[in-house]
Amino acid sequence: MFIDNLIEKIKDKKNPTVVGLDPRIESIPKFLKDMAYNIHGENVKGICEALYLFNKGIIDEIYNIVSAVKLQVAFYEAYGAEGFKVFFKTAEYAKEKGIFVIADVKRGDIADVAKMYSKAYLQHKSIDAITVNPYMGEDTILPYIDDMIKFGKGLFILVKTSNKGSGDIQDLKTNKGLVYENVAEMVNRISKMVLGKSGYSSIGAVVGATYPEVAKILRKQMPYCLFLVPGYGAQGATVDDIKNCFDNNGLGAIINSSRKVIFAYKSPNWSELYSEYEYAKAARAEVLMMRDMINNSIIKKKQIMM
């Protein structure tokens, strides 16, 4: 089952970090672009080849220290059919290297359409889980569950997002509590349909690291849901902000960082140590630092409390 296998892998690697493969062509090292453009020219094909070479380099450096990567589809979809090819080629490569692949597609549509999104992503052999947007209602989520069970896949449902404007709608008060609390109630209820031996469900929740007080409430409200936590790093959330996402055993959350990891070679922390040719080594160093910070300040403390 997706969730039990993922939790096993997290325990094995002692690392709840997820690396976000959200490549931006302007931030990719010049030597990779030169390589790709020499073969294909400076066009969509060349750009997509550069994205792939970049991703492959990162995966080669991090596959033995992380459990999962998350690919935000927009960075690929922007390049049309070639971009989609690289999206799936990257997913396949990560899978071959033994890491879980989360396709961050944030889909949300009427049930009949949801079935087609499920076919596109959950039925794909290289995708382990997807993100979905529940704000069109429960009927738009249920179609994914058949494929999850049939193919052993996972779902992460947006509950409280990390962006500044997430409160505009998610924090609105209704006569049944806040909007995100109602979504959390629904997610928790349906999560019981796919419970694993670990006590967690293959249906998880997306909870932004940038709202730690909300995470505290949601951790209690959704005891079966693994949290996929974005917002760490580039969006400003720190290790202190994510502690409420974990349970008392130091489990229950995976923490995504995209830009801060993959473009670490450009950051003041690492640029003196690693050249652009060593961009993937800088990414690995950033992941190791993140892993150690999380383990030392959260997971060990929680385990001591037990």
Ligand SMILES: O=C(O)c1cc(=O)[nH]c(=O)n1[C@@H]1O[C@H](COP(=O)(O)O)[C@@H](O)[C@H]1O
């Ligand atoms: O579902 C997500 O992953 C997601 C939800 C959310 O609330 N906020 C959020 O930033 N994300 C994704 O997490 C990643 C954040 O990237 P960085 O800010 O570069 O770490 C992007 O792929 C976003 O699409």
